[in-house]
Amino acid sequence: MGEGTAQNGFAPGGMSDSQLEILLGRxxxxxxxxxxxxxxLELAETADRDPQAAGQLDALLGADPAIAARLLGLAGARREDFARTVPAAIELLGRPAAVAAAVSLELLDATDADPTAGTGMDLRDFWRHCLGVAQAxxxxxxxxxLDIEGDLAFAGGLLHDLGKLALAVTMPKSYRRAIEAAFLHKGNVAAYEQKILGVGHCVAGRRLAEQWRLPxxxxxxxWLHHQPLEAIPPAMPHRRLCAVVALADALCRRGRIGSAGNFAAPREIESLGETLxxxxxxxxxxxxxxxxxxDRLAELLGLDRPAPPALVGQTLAAGKAVLARLVESLPLSAASAAPARAMNLLGEFFATISPHSTAPEMLPRIGRVLTGLGVVSAASPVAVYSLSEWDPEVLAAVLAPDGLQDWLRLDRRTDAPLSSVPPPSGxxxxxxxxxxxxxxxxxxDLxxxxxxxxxxxxxxxxxxxxxxxGEPSEGSRAVCAATASALAIMQGRCAAMRxxxxxxxxxxxxxxxxxxLAExxxxAAMGEMAAGAAHEINNPLAVISGRAQLMRERGATDAEKKTWQLIADQAQRISDIITELMSYASPPKPNPEKLQLPQLLENAAKSFSSSEHPQAGRLAVDIHIEDVPPARADRSQMQAVLLELIANAASASREPLQVRLAAEDDPLNNAVLLTVAxxxxxxxxxxxxxxxTPFFSVQEAGRRRGLGLPTVKRLVENNGGRVWIRSKPGEGTKVYVQLPRWTDSE
Amino acid sequence: MQHKSVYTTGEAADICKLSQQTIIRCFDSGQLQGFRVPGSKFRRIPRDSLVKFMKANGIPMDGLDSGKIRVLIVDDDAEIVELFTDVLTHDGRFEVATASSGYDAGVMTQQFRPDIVVLDYMLPDINGNVVCRTIRQNEDLQETKILIISGMVNPAEVEKLMEAGADDFIKKPFNIEHVVERIVELVKA
Structure with a gap:
């Protein structure tokens, strides 16, 4: 791309359609x-004489996401035939052509030292995730x-995250940031793709698949594998396939087979299974x-083998040689055909327009047809641009006399959408x-x-x-009108797609x-039940406890008195559980105010040390506060949350007790982040x-009731926040509390 | 009632074993000295003037000096009522009456004229706050204290009860000593 257009510095949250199309087109x-x-290459050498190697070769061609996408794309570009699965594509293209296409792929410089080289993610983990989902x-x-071909389900699973690979390859730095943000927040990378790159992998994958004419x-x-099945219209022919892949993805995430940047807990596995x-x-x-x-598939792909730099070089050279031999024989897309004579140009122009055409494809063609027909001169640069209501960017394809083309961003010097302005004069x-x-x-030369x-x-x-x-001729005007309708149709289709x-x-x-809402x-139902139960259960408890207290007064020996006291205490304990359950199920409504986090953390630490915790005397609380904006939350509820988290941290701690509190800004989510570690x-x-989960507790019986963390979650969520935990056995625990930022307009 | 320094006409009638009408007549004619609550028509009789009135008219003094706190227990759970009756009777400082519904409670407050009502919030017929309000609206029961004791602890509900005129709230199950102390404190206040 040329000057003026952004390459990797797209503004967060706002990648325009043309930018995306151009990026993917590259x-x-x-x-x-x-x-x-x-x-x-190793298998290809022996495949001719060794049927076993041939079988393995076919399996390998079908099991690598990049290769499979390439083969399906090539098969799709041959208009007369049709292949939905990789085996069918290999048959259609012929094995040598398939191998050539495969080795003509660029290689990622994934040496052992850096498995993420050139992209934002761990490639071996990503490949393994794709393989797992394909297999599942x-x-x-x-x-x-279901009436779904096994190979098609395999291909769908293998390629479902192609959009991620595309984004990771084109915008490696930003993609790494998105993955890191997803990891930190235990979320799905998809949420951060949109925030950081301005486009999600589903949309990018769909657009790429369309450009490549994948089945x-x-x-x-x-583009639909993250959709709930109910949301996909029954008329969509492949909705069940989408659901199959979604389920396979969830199974792989639960089983931790590879990783593709989605760190959220998989859900609805059972219910989706039931639906299918x-x-x-x-x-x-x-x-x-x-x-x-x-593992077997990964071995077939050599995923776990080291790839020393020498091997990378050799493979590249060998691949290029094979490609050179075959480049002529491959019937590629009609787009690569050389321009025919001027008189045929218009016909050719319309022939190359397909239901899949995008602005980056069409604008240079319009330029070429206009110069070819002599409507404008080809002796100096020609700029062609498209205006549409939904795309804030105006990008122009600039064709130079030497045939080279690049892209320039034009300006919008009016607030009105340009497409609604009457066509202006020059x-x-x-x-x-x-x-x-x-x-x-x-x-x-303006x-x-x-x-x-x-x-x-x-x-x-x-x-x-x-x-x-001078004025354009009658003929020129007719050509312009024809190309304008083609452009308008393309814009309409893109708008519908968007x-x-x-x-x-x-x-x-x-x-x-x-x-x-369901949760x-x-x-709420549980809260009502607990409230009813509180009345019903506390009455008999009051009688048990009251009678026990009377008996204690009349007790003859200390041992007897102690036993009666025990009964009274235990009755009290049951009652406390019910009270806690009630406040968990229907906590008081938050009363949000502007919270300065340094103060909040210091108060929590202070009131914890001064509370009755037996370990408190030896507890070291380490407060680390970045320059953070204030949060919007209920002060006493957040105080309760922090006290609970500090108590948890202290009880999990070994000697000497050490709890670290920190606060930092979380600008991506317009939030602040508190941590207790x-x-x-x-x-x-x-x-x-x-x-x-309420009442789930691994601590010694009787120590804690198992409602502490569930209540923390309720309180934080009621305040518009989120809470999650990162922990490994023996390596400590870190709890994250994300709260909304205070905005001064309030 | 013996700890009080000021009485309503109803209380004075109980102590003197006269009708309230008679007390009011004596008050209005000046035989019985007292004052009206500022801003209302409620009559109040200071202990000294009541003693003077009783002596002047030869009324026996035992009504004034019975020495026991009159407690009305209201709860639909018979076991709870029995527990309180046992505890308070055993203590010796209390005279106890009981009721098991909001309606009974209304009747008993009129008849028994308790110093304090120990009230369960959730009654089979009406809620505790209705009982509270009914007591507070009665001119003669202004000095009657209300102690809510309930297994229900919704902070918002407790707030409403206090607004309706309750003097304090204790959650079930409770510490007996604490409840007895609280009853005495409220009545003496």
């Missing part, structure tokens, strides 16, 4: 791992007795077999689109430049800037809201998964 293919490519999807499709089934999986008709027992069986099967258009210092002014607006149905959809003076993507995003949000209803015994995965 990826000819996704890279694969050097070890895999080496393994491929195949098994689930079979177990569900429709794969395209649907790429797979019994829980069957799912467990699939899950149990999964690690070993994934000078007016230049005033609206070009700043005085616009680089395009240097490229085009004094001798002509602006041809592209107008369709009275709407200004784009235009051309090129050398030339709308679909936004709707999909909305329905995901809706599911989350729905789940939260709060359950808790200890160097204590830590927790295993299973305990960690249950800490927020």
């Amino acid at each position: 990826i000819g293919a996704l890279p694969t791992l050097p070890a895999t490519a080496a393994r491929l 999807a195949r098994k689930i499709a079979r177990a569900a007795r 429709q089934a794969v395209q649907d999986v790429l 008709g797979v019994a829980a027992g069957e799912l467990d069986r699939i899950a149990n077999e999964l690690p070993a099967q994934t 000078e007016e258009a230049l005033r609206l689109l070009l700043r005085d210092d616009s680089p395009l002014r240097r490229r085009l 004094a001798r430049c002509r602006h041809l607006p592209l107008v369709c149905a009275g709407r200004w959809v784009g235009g051309v800037l090129a050398a030339g003076t 709308l679909g993507e936004q709707l999909a995003g909305a329905s995901e949000l809706l599911r989350d809201t729905h789940e939260a 709060s209803r359950t808790l 200890d160097d204590g015994v830590g927790m295993d995965e299973k305990t960690l998964g249950n800490v927020f």
Whole structure:
């Protein structure tokens, strides 16, 4: 890309459609791992004479996400045939061509020293995740007795996260940040892709799949695999496949097979299994077999082999040689055909427009057809731009006389959407689109430049800037009108696509809201029950405790008195549990105020040390506070939350007791982050998964009632925050409390 | 009642074993010295003037000096009522009456004229706050204390009870000594 356009510095939260399309258009293919490519060449050499090697080779071609995407794309570019699965694609292309296509992929420089080289994520973990999901999807499709080909489910699973690879390759630094943020917040990287990169992997994957003409089934999986099944319209032919892949993804995340940046706990495994008709027992069986099967596939791809730099070089050279031999023989997309004679240009232009055309594809073609037909001169640069209501960016394809093309960002010097402005005259258009210092002014000789607006149905959809003076001829106007309609149709389709993507995003949000609502209803019902129970149970407890107290007074010996006191105390203890349960299920409404975190932490630490905790005397509380904005939360509830967390940390701590409190800014979420950490015994995965469940406690019986952390969660969530825990056995525990920032408008 | 320094006309009637009407007549005619609560028509009789009135009219003094705190226990749970009766009777400082519903409680406050009502919040017919309000609206029961004792502990509900006129709240199960102390403290206040 040329000057003026951003490469990796897209503003967070706002990548425009054209930027995304251009970015993805630059990826000819996704890279694969050097070890895999080496393994491929090794097998290809013997495949002719060794049927076993041939079988392994086919399996390898189908098991690498980058290679599989490449093969399906190539098969899709051959319009006369059709292949939905990798085996079908290999048959269609022929094995030598398939191998050539595979080795022509770029290699990731994934040496052992840095498994994330060149991307934002751990590639071996990512590959393993794809393999696991592919394998699980195949098994689930079979177990569900759905009419879904096993190989198709496999391909869907293998390729479902292609969008992540695409984003990681094109914007490695930003992607690393997104993964790190997801890890810190124990969330899904998808949420941070949108915030940091301005686009999520589902949308990126879908757009890429469309550009590459991957099979429709794969395209649907790429962008709908995070959708709840109910949200996908029954008319979508591949909705069940999407659900199969979603379930496979959840199984792999639960079983920790590889990782693709989603650190949130998988949910609804059982219910999704039930919807698809797979019994829980069957799912467990699939899950149990999964690690070993994934290992076998990983071995086939050479995933665990070291790839020394020398091997990388050799593989690259060998791959290029094979590619050179085959580059001519491959029937690639019609887009690569050389321009025919001028008279055929218009026909050719329309022939290359397909339902999948995007602005970055179409704008240079419009430029070429206009220069080819002599509407504008090809002797100096030509700039073609597209205007649409939904895309705030105005990008122009600039064609140089030597055939090279690059992209420039134009300006919008009016608040009104340009597409709603009546098509302006040449000078007016230049005033609206070009700043005085616009680089395009240097490229085009504006004094001798002509602006041809592209107008369709009275709407200004784009235009051309090129050398030339005087009024355009009748013929030129007709050509402009024809290209304008094509552009308008493309814009309309993109708008519809974007709308679909936004709707999909909305329905995901809706599911989350729905789940939260269901949980709060359950808790409200529980609160009512606990309130009723409190009355019913506390009465007999009062009688037991009261009678025991009377008996204690009349007790003859100390031992007798002690026993009666014990009965009274235990009655009191039951009552306390009920009270706690009630305050867990229906906590008082928060009364949010502006909280200065240093003060909050210091007060909590102080009141903990002065409270009656026996260890408190020896407790060292270490407060670390970054420069953080104030939070918006209920003071006494947050005080209670911190006291509970400090007490937990202290009781898990070994000598000498040490608890660290910290506060930091969390600008990505417009929040602040409090942490309470200890160097204590830590927790295993299973305990960690249950800490927020009422009455789940691993501490000695009688010490704590198991409602502390669940109540913490309730209080924090009632204050609009989130709480999560990171811990490993023997390595201590760190609890994170995220609270909304105070905004001064309140 | 023996610890009080000021009496309502109803209380004076009880002590003198006369009708309230008679007390009011004597008050209005000046035979019985007293004052009206500022801003209302409620009559109040200081202990000294009551003693003077009783001596002047040869009324036996035992009504004034019975020496026991009159406690009305209101709870629909018979075991709780029995527990309180046992505890308070055994203590010796109290005279106890009981009721098991809001309606009974209304009747008993009129008849028994308790110094303090120990009231369960959740009654089968009406809620505790209705009982509180009814007692507070009665001119003659202004000095009657109300101690709520309940297994229900919703802070918002407790708040409402205090607004309705309750003097204190104790949660079930309770410490007996604490409850007895509280009863004495409230009545002496």
